[in-house]
Amino acid sequence: xxxxxxxxxxxxxxxxxxxxxxxxxxxxxVERLLQAIRLGVAVPGDRLPAxxxxxxxxxxxxxxxxxxxRSLHEAGYVESRRGRYGGxxxxxxxPTPHPLSDRGPVDLPDTLTLRHVLExxxxxxxxxxxxxxxxxxxxxxxxxxxxxxxxxxYRRRDSRLHLAxxxxxxxxxxxxxxxxVRMRVTELLDTIPLLEPNxxxxxxxxxxxxxxxxxxxxxxxRKAMAEHLDGTASLLxxxxx
Amino acid sequence: xxxxxxxxxxxxxxxxxxxxxxxxxxxxxVERLLQAIRLGVAVPGDRLPAxxxxxxxxxxxxxxxxxxxRSLHEAGYVESRRGRYGGxxxxxxxPTPHPLSDRGPVDLPDTLTLRHVLExxxxxxxxxxxxxxxxxxxxxxxxxxxxxxxxxxYRRRDSRLHLAxxxxxxxxxxxxxxxxVRMRVTELLDTIPLLEPNxxxxxxxxxxxxxxxxxxxxxxxRKAMAEHLDGTASLLxxxxx
DNA sequence: CCCTAAAGGTCTACTGCGGAACCATTGCAG
DNA sequence: CTGCAATGGTTCCGCAGTAGACCTTTAGGG
Numbered sequence: 001x002x003x004x005x006x007x008x009x010x011x012x013x014x015x016x017x018x019x020x021x022x023x024x025x026x027x028x029x030v031e032r033l034l035q036a037i038r039l040g041v042a043v044p045g046d047r048l049p050a051x052x053x054x055x056x057x058x059x060x061x062x063x064x065x066x067x068x069x070r071s072l073h074e075a076g077y078v079e080s081r082r083g084r085y086g087g088x089x090x091x092x093x094x095p096t097p098h099p100l101s102d103r104g105p106v107d108l109p110d111t112l113t114l115r116h117v118l119e120x121x122x123x124x125x126x127x128x129x130x131x132x133x134x135x136x137x138x139x140x141x142x143x144x145x146x147x148x149x150x151x152x153x154y155r156r157r158d159s160r161l162h163l164a165x166x167x168x169x170x171x172x173x174x175x176x177x178x179x180x181v182r183m184r185v186t187e188l189l190d191t192i193p194l195l196e197p198n199x200x201x202x203x204x205x206x207x208x209x210x211x212x213x214x215x216x217x218x219x220x221x222r223k224a225m226a227e228h229l230d231g232t233a234s235l236l237x238x239x240x241x
Numbered sequence: 242x243x244x245x246x247x248x249x250x251x252x253x254x255x256x257x258x259x260x261x262x263x264x265x266x267x268x269x270x271v272e273r274l275l276q277a278i279r280l281g282v283a284v285p286g287d288r289l290p291a292x293x294x295x296x297x298x299x300x301x302x303x304x305x306x307x308x309x310x311r312s313l314h315e316a317g318y319v320e321s322r323r324g325r326y327g328g329x330x331x332x333x334x335x336p337t338p339h340p341l342s343d344r345g346p347v348d349l350p351d352t353l354t355l356r357h358v359l360e361x362x363x364x365x366x367x368x369x370x371x372x373x374x375x376x377x378x379x380x381x382x383x384x385x386x387x388x389x390x391x392x393x394x395y396r397r398r399d400s401r402l403h404l405a406x407x408x409x410x411x412x413x414x415x416x417x418x419x420x421x422v423r424m425r426v427t428e429l430l431d432t433i434p435l436l437e438p439n440x441x442x443x444x445x446x447x448x449x450x451x452x453x454x455x456x457x458x459x460x461x462x463r464k465a466m467a468e469h470l471d472g473t474a475s476l477l478x479x480x481x482x
Numbered sequence: 483c484c485c486t487a488a489a490g491g492t493c494t495a496c497t498g499c500g501g502a503a504c505c506a507t508t509g510c511a512g
Numbered sequence: 513c514t515g516c517a518a519t520g521g522t523t524c525c526g527c528a529g530t531a532g533a534c535c536t537t538t539a540g541g542g
Contacts, residue, residue, distance in 0.1 A: 051521095052519090080521095083518080083520080084519060087518095
């Protein structure tokens with residue numbers, strides 16, 4: 001402990017006594033909705049769940065959710081329509097995001113370390129459990145989305161594929177953690193250019209990862225994922241160092 | 242998306258539209274302080290940081306923190322003393338916790354999957370970076386604490402060792418994630434007996450893990466950690482299945 | 483012996499947020 | 513063409529939580 005009579009203060013203190021809340025309810029809600037859009041869980045044209053339902057699922061009041069939606073509307077992400085079969089819809093053209101935006105500076109090594117652990121672990125874990133037909137279908141469909149994507153949509157479909165891998169582990173907590181860390185990485189990636197060669201290379205790696213998972217080969221899945229992540233990691237280190 | 246015109250609802254929805262807050266500020270604060278005590282970050286006799294400082298670090302008001310401390314006091318975990326050099330101190334004899342206590346039922350596979358990913362990943366990550374002298378010292382000291390521990394203190398020292406491994410990755414986010422998942426595991430472990438043979442076996446595995454990390458052998462570290470975790474995983478599955 | 487620093491203990495606004503009721507708009511079914 | 517159901521839009525009230533000032537206790541130093 002800090003000031004303990006026993007020994008020097010440790011950094012475990014920092015982990016346990018970190019803030020209990022990341023921000024206020026409004027900010028957290030905006031962040032989640034942005035996550036849905038940026039990670040490709042809600043694609044242009046999609047309708048978000050109705051306000052009453054969404055508020056319940058997010059655990060915030062409808063008023064707070066509506067404030068979040070309003071700020072997303074003002075930022076150009078969504079439009080709302082009233083009446084039966086109305087709702088809040090993701091815009092077809094999304095705003096090009098923020099030059100390493102609003103909030104505090106990100107700790108690059110911290111983010112990359114966490115990402116490596118979570119995503120290579122998820123790949124291994126997904127490959128070492130029996131997958132049902134819908135898992136197979138989902139993984140293959142998301143892979144195909146990447147292969148057939150142009151540059152403008154690639155980042156979202158890439159995220160969606162990685163999320164599908166996390167889902168295939170069957171662990172909701174792990175999936176949530178992967179979604180969070182990908183959000184952090186995505187914010188960084190959006191500040192650097194995406195080139196055709198990277199995309200082709202990325203697609204090859206995706207195929208190897210998915211093949212290993214579908215074949216139930218944990219070690220190969222982990223290794224393929226690790227290589228894949230190393231690629232973007234050195235890219236980021238290069239541009240942001 | 243749910244209700245999307247495009248395709249079937251996916252479980253990624255659940256990850257992104259999960260609740261933004263785990264509970265109210267009071268409950269979260271109690272949880273954190275319990276974490277500090279149960280994971281051995283604050284051991285009996287230790288003084289917690291002063292209320293004003295702790296409230297700032299946890300990002301809650303002093304009133305809320307004090308309510309949390311009061312409920313820990315009533316539960317027998319801590320005592321507070323006024324005056325200069327006063328403070329809140331961890332009791333020497335801690336209450337034996339809750340028979341799979343208050344909150345909702347835990348998803349065992351979910352917890353174990355997340356734990357496997359985080360902790361084996363942390364071991365690998367710690368082994369693949371240069372460690373300074375204080376890292377070496379910390380790891381060896383925590384290992385020694387386990388080797389010389391009797392049964393009553395073993396769980397706390399075990400957690401503290403595993404936390405030290407996470408710290409050695411240098412990633413604050415990963416350390417926090419490991420602390421959280423260990424808290425979930427600890428609550429489960431506290432409901433089943435701890436036997437001498439398990440303890441001896443555990444110690445052997447700990448030595449192999451730490452040796453691999455200190456020698457900078459990522460694969461060995463990961464493998465040793467994975468075996469170690471498999472042990473308690475099947476124990477838990479046995480008792481709780 | 484008293485003063486001061488550092489800690490816990492108390493009180494008082496103020497505010498963010500949740501809960502719930504109610505209004506307004508829209509499209510489909512009858 | 514009328515009514516209903518499903519949605520977004522609005523309003524109000526109450527409570528949990530925050531911020532900050534202030535009180536009380538205690539140990540050590542001058």
